[in-house]
Amino acid sequence: MYPAINPGLVSNLEKLGLTENEGKAYAGLVSLKEATAREVHELTGVPRAKVYDILKTLSRKGFVEVRQGSPVYFRAVDPKHVIGRIKNEFFTCAIEALDQLNELSYEIPRSSPVWCIQSEWGIRKRVREILYNVREELIVFSTNPEFLGEFESDLKKLEKNCRLILIVDDLNKFRGMPFDFTETGKDFGDFVRNMFIDGVQYTEDCFMIADGKESIAVHSAGNNREAVVIRLPVVCHLQKLIYNWLVEGGFIIDTHQ
Structure with missing residues (x-):
């Protein structure tokens, strides 16, 4: 019997841009090191009909590596690299958004008092x-x-x-x-x-x-x-x-x- 995935961890991953099921799947893969879609489903409770597509989505996002075969195996990319990349992207995005917001200067005829x-x-x-x-x-x-x-x-x-x-x-x-x-x-x-x-x-x-x-x-x-x-x-x-x-x-x- 696998231990339950920490809901606080899943919540933090959601704040970083993952869906709830993506967060569960990635956390499960980090725990399992390498696993099939079925094993991820059994550990995390991510619906069996969705887990394969979710893992493929994580692969496109750079969270997961795929080893083709029968069955297909998935492996989590090192969390230090993943979170580090997200942090850098978030910081860059925040700075660019601030600069862009500061450039906005629409004339407002009347501001509410x-x-x-x-x-x-x-x-x-x-x-x-x-x-x-x-x-x-x-x-x-x-x-x-x-x-x-x-x-x-x-x-x-x-x-x-x-x-x-x-x-x-x-x-x-x-x-x-x-x-x-x-x-x-x-x-x-x-x-x-x-x-x-x-x-x-x-x-x-x-x-x-x-x-x-x-x-x-x-x-x-x-x-x-x-x-x-x-x-x-x-x-x-x-x-x-x-x-x-x-x-x-x-x-x-x-x-x-």
């Missing part, structure tokens, strides 16, 4: 871009010390060059960070942590207004995080007016850690 970002990588990248471009004032509200902590070094740099206003829902959660924070009142903190829309709970992880011109709201909706970026000065001005109203109304307490 509102964008929604739903990937963790994209959200962090956009926050860092906003922090990098701040020149005069940054207002930050956060309920999530882990998320805000990812940008601690960026915020420390801003302290020297612009007005930095940091507001949190609970000072105790943020005591480990080297900033002076202003705390919201309990009612407002409870509100932003427990908003429900159509039965889905929303929690405002972080909100920023940069120079009164651009804002980003990062919130968790259920188990997903997303961000809304607004580059519309009139909206950002209204958001800042709301902040001033909250201060004047006592919803934001002028207390520092």
